[in-house]
Amino acid sequence: MENLPTELAVLTGLMVLAASLWIPYIVGVNTAPPGSLPADAPDGFVRIGNPALHRPWVQRAYRAHLNLLEQGIPFAILVLIVDRLDGFxxxxxxxxxxxxxLRxxxxxxxITGAARLPLRPIIFSAGWVCCLLMAYAVFAARAA
Structure with missing residues (x-):
């Protein structure tokens, strides 16, 4: 068996991160201090599915997970295409x-709130550039 290419190993780590990033949000939802939610906040799934009801860091955890999925899925697909084209x-x-x-x-x-403007959008934009570079690699491999 040949060695796993670094790109696929990194992709595996990225997917483990994506698959695990729900944990901070659920921990935050389930550790809300008594009285921190509005009295009329619904119980159960509706409360869990509404990040606006929770503390700021819990809301940020929800958005961090979505942001990773927004970039991680396209990046993963591009890596798999480059692998298929033997373009690493x-x-x-x-x-x-x-x-x-970056992710x-x-x-x-x-989640911690440490990456404020303009740092967080810069990091997100740098991830987008990585997606563009991987897309370039698809076309470069196809042309070769």
Missing amino acids: GPLTYWTAIVFFW VAHAVGY
């Missing part, structure tokens, strides 16, 4: 590594 190289290697760490920094910074 130095560009895809570094793009995958940078994207992973970790974005999630941590968003």
Whole structure:
């Protein structure tokens, strides 16, 4: 069996992060201090599904998860296409590594509130550039 390419190993880590980023939100929802929710807040799923009812960090955890899915899914598909085209190289290697760490920094910074304007949008935009670079790698591999 050949070694797992770095891009696929990074993608695996990214998908584990995406699959786990719901945890801070659920922890926040279930540890709301008594009286912190409006008295008329519904019980059960409706309350869990409405991040606006919760503390700011819980709302940010919800958005961090959505943001990762917004960029992570397209990035993952692009990596898999490049793999299918046998197009991995130095560009895809570094793009995958940078994207992973940008997404970790974005999630941590968003949830903690440490990544404020303009840092958080810069990190998100840098992730978008990584998606563009991986898309370029698809077309470069196709042309080769």
